[in-house]
Amino acid sequence: MKKTLPETIVTAGHPDHVLLTAIATEISDRAGGELALAARFAAMLRQCVDDVIMTPKTGRRSYDELEKTEKTYIGTRVEIELRAMLRLPKGKLDTVILGRDVDIKNTMGSNWMIPTEAVDNPCILVAADEVRALCYLGLIVARPDYLTFGKNKDGKKSVSALGFANILWLLKEHPYPPNFWRTVPADVIERIFAGQSGNQRMANLFREVQGLPITRDVVEAVAQQQDFMRRIRSDNGRGTRDHLAREGVLLLSGHYDAPLITALGLPACSGSEFISYKPLSQAEVDLAATHGIALNRGN
Incomplete structure (x- = not known):
């Protein structure tokens, strides 16, 4: 997304203010409030x-390594999720909110x-924004005055430079979980996935990234097993937690081990x-x- 965005002019007196604030309130209420919307939206987008x-x-x-068709599918997935x-x-468009047909547009770039x-x-x-780990959620009435004059081969237009000011933001430059694997060196990833079993890969993950x-989601992806939660816990000496404890390494759950x-x-x-x-x-x-x-006190 663009690094510099204009302040919204969608305030009292703006022709779209009443409609967009009503839709914004409906979205927030459906998500469980502003805080819940921010948390759930960012997590949903990351997973998509x-x-x-x-x-x-x-x-x-x-994201840059994806095929063109895969990048297009992300937009469809975001709409569904x-x-x-x-x-x-x-609806006739992507959805209906307060009786109005509403389109859902997603971008990993700087425009829609x-x-x-x-x-x-x-x-x-x-x-x-994958590079800066930021996400955005806004509303606009796609009036011709807010769109570019030119069209692509499908007849689609984008939001003009002046049109950006007519976006009502629910989330703007909001923290977005970074792709975990972008933060891990390639040689570490190779060692993690060198494990032949789910237990070995999970042990490698928590041994390498402390x-x-x-x-x-990351643990499940590494384990590649349906019962990965059982494997991660102590399991009569066979679980990932057991293996790491013998090496003197703690594997802690945010749910069960928060005090520690x-x-x-x-x-x-x-x-x-x-x-x-x-x-x-x-x-x-x-x-x-x-x-x-x-723990094994010898380590």
Whole structure:
């Protein structure tokens, strides 16, 4: 997305203000409030992109490596997932909100392509900036005055430079979870996926990447097993947590081990995240023991 965006002029007195603020309120309410919308939207967008990149299966680590058809599919996936998240029906365009047909447009670049059938209708504008890890959610009435004069071969126009000021933003430059694999060196990824079994790959993941929260989606992708949650827990000495404990490495769950994570001064984890850590002192080993986790003291 563009690094510099104009301030919105969609305020009281603007011809689109009443309609767009009503739609914005409806979207926020359907998501469970502004905070819930921000969290759920960012997570949904991240998953839509990552599910197409498919790092564990393809070795690709970024959006730029996708085929053209895959990039197009992300837009379709975002439309479907956003409708499901907000429990919105399908309409003549992509959806219907407050009785109005609304189009949903997604971009991983700096603008959106508006089809002729969406002109003069409200549009939900979605954008993800993979490089800066930011996301955007806005509303615009696609009036001809807000669009470019030129068209692409499909007859679609984009939002003009002046048109950007007519976007009402629900989320603007909002933090967006970075693609985990973009943050991991290539040689580390190779070592992680060198494991022949799900347990081995998960152990490699938490052995190689310590002190950072790792999402459930990443763990599931590495494990490539339906019962990965069972494998990650202690499992009569066979689970990933057991293997790492024998090496003196803690594997902690944000849901079950939050007190120990806090006591060790590690980054906070959500209930669906995990973090690994190798204690640096006997005091930290003893602290883990008081929380019911015995480590191999020889390491």
